[in-house]
Amino acid sequence: RKEVEQDPGPFNVPEGATVAFNCTYSNSASQSFFWYRQDCRKEPKLLMSVYSSGNEDGRFTAQLNRASQYISLLIRDSKLSDSATYLCVVFSSGGYNKLIFGAGTRLAVHP
Amino acid sequence: EAGVTQFPSHSVIEKGQTVTLRCDPISGHDNLYWYRRVMGKEIKFLLHFVKESKQDESGMPNNRFLAERTGGTYSTLKVQPAELEDSGVYFCASSRQGFNTGELFFGEGSRLTVL
Numbered sequence: 083r084k085e086v087e088q089d090p091g092p093f094n095v096p097e098g099a100t101v102a103f104n105c106t107y108s109n110s111a112s113q114s115f116f117w118y119r120q121d122c123r124k125e126p127k128l129l130m131s132v133y134s135s136g137n138e139d140g141r142f143t144a145q146l147n148r149a150s151q152y153i154s155l156l157i158r159d160s161k162l163s164d165s166a167t168y169l170c171v172v173f174s175s176g177g178y179n180k181l182i183f184g185a186g187t188r189l190a191v192h193p
Numbered sequence: 194e195a196g197v198t199q200f201p202s203h204s205v206i207e208k209g210q211t212v213t214l215r216c217d218p219i220s221g222h223d224n225l226y227w228y229r230r231v232m233g234k235e236i237k238f239l240l241h242f243v244k245e246s247k248q249d250e251s252g253m254p255n256n257r258f259l260a261e262r263t264g265g266t267y268s269t270l271k272v273q274p275a276e277l278e279d280s281g282v283y284f285c286a287s288s289r290q291g292f293n294t295g296e297l298f299f300g301e302g303s304r305l306t307v308l
Contacts, residue, residue: 086235116295125197125284125299126236169236173292180249181292183228185235 083108086184088170094190099160103187105153105170114173115146117155119166120186126169129155160191195219197300199285205306211273214303216285218267224248224288225268226297227260231281239283242268243291254279275307 088105095101107115115132130137132144132153143156153170170184198217206212218225227239239258240250244265253260257276262268272279282304286297 084235114295123301125301127299128296131295171295173295179292180238180241180252181295181297182238183236185233 085182086170086172088184088187090185092188092190095160097160097191097193100158101160103155103168105184107151107172109174112172112174115153116171117144118169118171120169121166162191165189165191197285197287197298199300199303201303203304206275207308208277209274212275214270214283216268216300218287219298222287222289224291225262226286227270228284229281277307280305280307
């Protein structure tokens with residue numbers, strides 16, 4: 083089983099739509115969680131951290147469910163510029179001590 | 194402030210040849226990481242330097258891979274001899290603090306194609 087699992091997509095949505103991505107992680111000792119964004123043939127960049135209480139940054143909302151080992155990212159009012167691959171990233175300690183990346187979920191926003 | 198730079202951006206070599214990838218981290222970042230993305234798979238950790246010391250090299254696939262960071266500045270990743278399965282994008286990243294802040298600054302990657 084992969085340490086971080088994501089639906090690869092692609093999610094094809096029209097501009098203005100709301101889209102949600104999910105991610106599950108296998109290591110219950112994982113401590114910190116993040117969403118990265120990667121544009122085609124570019125480097126990954128940190129989008130936002132994910133806090134236990136949930137957090138929002140403009141049109142983006144991230145949530146964490148530790149009991150279910152599940153992370154989500156919600157994008158409201160999708161823009162063409164949101165088209166990218168969204169990577170779920172987990173920091174696991176307890177022998178791992180590294181950032182572990184999911185394979186990513188591809189989002190394509192169309193006019 | 195300059196970002197993480199990697200060279201070359203793309204390298205095509207034949208099986209059995211040697212390739213050396215270079216990474217220049219953001220100035221002042223003691224932590225330097227190498228990751229690799231093989232086609233269709235997730236970005237996987239290779240190793241982590243703190244200054245010139247290898248903090249964790251548990252992700253290095255085998256002894257054909259050698260990473261160095263002399264003087265704690267730039268780093269090189271050498272693959273010798275290269276095999277077909279080494280093809281992929283090699284990302285370098287750096288950070289001022291360690292992993293737990295979650296923010297790694299990545300370079301654009303070095304795409305390696307082994308024929």
